[in-house]
Amino acid sequence: MTLDLGFLHPTYPASEGTGASHSATRIVAEVAARGHDVTVYCRETPGDDATAPAGATLRSLDRSGYPYHTGQQFDRALRDVRADLAAHDVVHSYVMNALPVLGDLARETDTATVLTLNAYGAVCPKNDLRYMDREPCTSNGLAKCTACALATSPGHDEYGAPYRAASRLGYLDLVRRGERVADAVDAYHALSGHIEATYGEFGFPTERFAVVPNLLDERFDRPHESGFEPPYDLLYVGSLDEHKGVDRLVPALARLNADSDDDYRLTVVGDGGLRSDVEARAADAGLADAVTCTGWMANDDLPGVFARHDCFLYPGRWDEPFGRVFLEALGTGTPVVATDVGSVADIVGAGGRVVEGGVDALAAGVRDLADDGFERASRAARERVDDYRPATVVPQFIALYERARERARRW
16 A cells, blocks of 8 residues: 655655765655655755655645744744645655654544654753753753753853754744654654653653664765774764764873773764864873864764774764764774663674773773774674665554554554
């Protein structure tokens, strides 16, 4: 049976956005390739590089005017096209802040609704569930979230404290409105069992959850290219923010070079609020020549970057939902050393080491991997990605849509 799917995209297909944008585009392309009708509602105006995947149609949303807040504008834009959304068999949002609209749509129409939970934005205005940027958060509320949002807004390279505080308070409003209608949504797509369990603790209806992992981007399905010989090249790819633990990167590199006979170098790909901190730490440690910060890099260039490095190093603090970067490393045969947060251990498997602790544990994990032979972990990494290929994952999405339709028809 052919489905008529309305898909709410975090940016637009072909955009150089976040990992969520690339993941959303992969779903759209694979579902459309199987003969289903897909209309993509784009949160950002498609640029000149935008081309609809074969079988899909792009539609821009009008997010102009008051309120001057990305999430609030998106909410209003979706309500403006509510009648069009209601005409689809299924509406699937890859934007968590669309929960208030999806809940209302589910209550008022027989259109099936599906929400992807790829982080914590449906319960946390900071999207990371880290209270005061210090510890995991297990509950939310107006006073608690307001205090946390305001207290943690300063200290960012890219945005000032007033801007970040106002943005987070706007998302707090969407969180609170979304929680009131969360029980109406027909199905939830959780990227991992950890995400499912976390949202269950916040009262979401986990009996309607389906755990479906990220899809492997086939551009990263390629042979490894480094020779696994010293000096060893470590790689970090991602946002340069506190919850990603990037302040641990340079100290871990310093520990490795101090305790090992072999030399290690580090490439940091990405931008964010702590880039200047990473560069300052490298200079202070006398490692400026061993650390390269590239800034933002186009996604098409990343497969080669992964393949040419000996190890992907992830020092995160937050409970990682399901980072695409792990699949990208595994697909290129690049072993992973990561902190044991969220679902990381389930993803990495024998393709690397997952460690408990901070700087010392990360350095020890890299040394252990080197002593055991990077090549062995590289082979295991390539085998690990079979579970994330489209032929395995896409049927799980189609089954999820069908379950959502069954519930919508019953209610």
